[in-house]
Amino acid sequence: MKKxxxxxxxxVLTVLSLAPDAQAQTSDRRxxxxxxxxxxxxxxxxxxxxxxxxxxxxxxxxxxxxxxxPGLDVGLDLSYGDMKFSAPYPKNVQxxxxxFDANVVNxxxxxxxxxxxxxxxxxxxxxxPYLVVQPxxxxxxxxxxxxxxxxxxxxxxxxxxxxxxAAAGIKFxxxxxxxxxxxxxxxxxxxxxxxxxxxxxxxxxxYLQHKFGLxxxxxxxxDTDGDGVSDRKDKCPDTPxxxxxxxxxxxxxxxxxxxxxxxxxxxxxxxxxAMQGCPDRDNDGVADKNDDCPDEAGLPALRxxxxxxxDGVADKNDxxPNTPAGTQVDGNGCPLVTxxxxDGIPNDRDxxPNTPAGTxxxxxxxxxxxxxxxKLEQPIRFETNSTVIKRTSYxxxxxxxxxxxxxxxxxxxIVGHAxxxxxxxxxxxxxxxxxGSVKRYFTGKQLDPARIVTEGKGESEPAxxxxxxxxxxxxxxxxxxxxxxxxxxxxx
Numbered sequence: 001m002k003k004x005x006x007x008x009x010x011x012v013l014t015v016l017s018l019a020p021d022a023q024a025q026t027s028d029r030r031x032x033x034x035x036x037x038x039x040x041x042x043x044x045x046x047x048x049x050x051x052x053x054x055x056x057x058x059x060x061x062x063x064x065x066x067x068x069x070p071g072l073d074v075g076l077d078l079s080y081g082d083m084k085f086s087a088p089y090p091k092n093v094q095x096x097x098x099x100f101d102a103n104v105v106n107x108x109x110x111x112x113x114x115x116x117x118x119x120x121x122x123x124x125x126x127x128x129p130y131l132v133v134q135p136x137x138x139x140x141x142x143x144x145x146x147x148x149x150x151x152x153x154x155x156x157x158x159x160x161x162x163x164x165x166a167a168a169g170i171k172f173x174x175x176x177x178x179x180x181x182x183x184x185x186x187x188x189x190x191x192x193x194x195x196x197x198x199x200x201x202x203x204x205x206x207y208l209q210h211k212f213g214l215x216x217x218x219x220x221x222x223d224t225d226g227d228g229v230s231d232r233k234d235k236c237p238d239t240p241x242x243x244x245x246x247x248x249x250x251x252x253x254x255x256x257x258x259x260x261x262x263x264x265x266x267x268x269x270x271x272x273x274a275m276q277g278c279p280d281r282d283n284d285g286v287a288d289k290n291d292d293c294p295d296e297a298g299l300p301a302l303r304x305x306x307x308x309x310x311d312g313v314a315d316k317n318d319x320x321p322n323t324p325a326g327t328q329v330d331g332n333g334c335p336l337v338t339x340x341x342x343d344g345i346p347n348d349r350d351x352x353p354n355t356p357a358g359t360x361x362x363x364x365x366x367x368x369x370x371x372x373x374x375k376l377e378q379p380i381r382f383e384t385n386s387t388v389i390k391r392t393s394y395x396x397x398x399x400x401x402x403x404x405x406x407x408x409x410x411x412x413x414i415v416g417h418a419x420x421x422x423x424x425x426x427x428x429x430x431x432x433x434x435x436g437s438v439k440r441y442f443t444g445k446q447l448d449p450a451r452i453v454t455e456g457k458g459e460s461e462p463a464x465x466x467x468x469x470x471x472x473x474x475x476x477x478x479x480x481x482x483x484x485x486x487x488x489x490x491x492x
């Protein structure tokens with residue numbers, strides 16, 4: 001017995017030294033076939049040989065099982081063994097039989113409860129303890145010997161009975177398909193005839209079954225994306241072909257920035273997904289590797305450099321950094337055209353290019369309208385769906401007429417508006433008619449029509465919400481804007 005145990009231990013150590021990473025019987029590899037060496041130890045009316053190393057009988061067995069769920073396998077087990085016992089002589093001469101020698105066959109349905117079920121231990125744990133409950137059928141053919149005639153068979157009989165086994169074991173999973181296991185369990189055959197001695201009302205005959213064997217998991221793990229990690233374990237199941245992955249099946253990310261190496265343009269520097277894995281210190285949308293000004297937020301068009309005056313020349317290269325908006329500039333950021341009248345409006349945008357020096361000008365380069373005249377820009381209002389000027393508005397209009405006569409250098413812009421009742425198209429036309437009605441009033445006062453510009457805004461620019469009568473009244477209006485008169489200027 002010692003030599004056998006020594007050989008088994010040496011075999012286990014050899015397999016351990018050669019074993020790759022462990023994998024358990026799982027939903028990927030659902031079928032398992034186990035072959036084992038087993039030995040039986042009797043306990044009954046004649047005595048007990050349980051756990052006595054010199055009381056061992058040997059046999060063989062085969063188990064086929066199927067993965068049902070994490071932590072549960074069900075299968076079919078077939079085992080054969082020899083079980084015998086000899087009572088001390090002549091102590092037990094009161095028994096009819098002194099010893100027996102039985103061939104034992106057991107067919108059972110093992111229900112295995114595994115601790116590597118995902119919550120106690122991982123399914124791929126190297127060491128996998130388990131428990132077994134196995135109902136089945138017990139067959140034995142014992143040769144019975146009397147105490148007085150040990151050398152000859154006194155009786156031979158066949159015994160059949162239902163059987164239940166409770167066992168515990170440990171599996172050592174050395175590779176995805178190969179494991180070694182050891183198991184010990186107790187059989188309770190529902191008979192008391194194994195040793196030829198029957199005690200009425202009692203079932204004393206039991207036996208231990210010890211197993212040592214090899215287990216083989218069959219099946220192939222499903223790996224949809226072909227990255228070498230089964231779908232069951234793959235947290236990134238759609239990895240493109242050829243991409244290197246980690247143990248979870250996800251693409252490698254060396255700099256841990258959330259952008260996998262195969263998509264990372266800066267795989268050794270932590271960056272952002274927006275920058276395809278590259279850093280952007282100034283957060284201007286230009287990766288540092290492409291940013292000529294990596295510590296100043298700038299524009300992509302200028303390789304990440306700022307342009308304070310918006311002339312298209314980066315500040316670091318701009319020799320005229322405060323050029324007015326819209327001015328055409330050269331490569332140094334300086335205006336391409338001159339400002340003839342020195343009013344700050346380049347000639348290409350100056351509608352009054354000969355404004356006297358020192359004159360305050362508007363955005364068009366023309367002299368600003370007198371503040372007192374600006375005060376006359378009071379809106380007038382209309383009745384619903386009407387273009388008729390109210391008599392109460394005549395005083396307001398006459399003051400603006402007189403200002404235009406006193407200042408021939410001015411023109412006036414008349415802008416019509418409407419409330420929200422009616423369609424957009426109708427309101428647009430109504431606002432234009434209202435502006436035209438006011439223009440006719442002005443020209444009727446002998447003003448040059450060229451100095452009067454009209455336009456309509458429809459309902460697009462309300463002065464008050466159109467949710468009340470008062471608000472809509474505020475929106476039925478015409479507004480006025482005095483401007484510097486530019487002869488022959490086209491109307492909008």
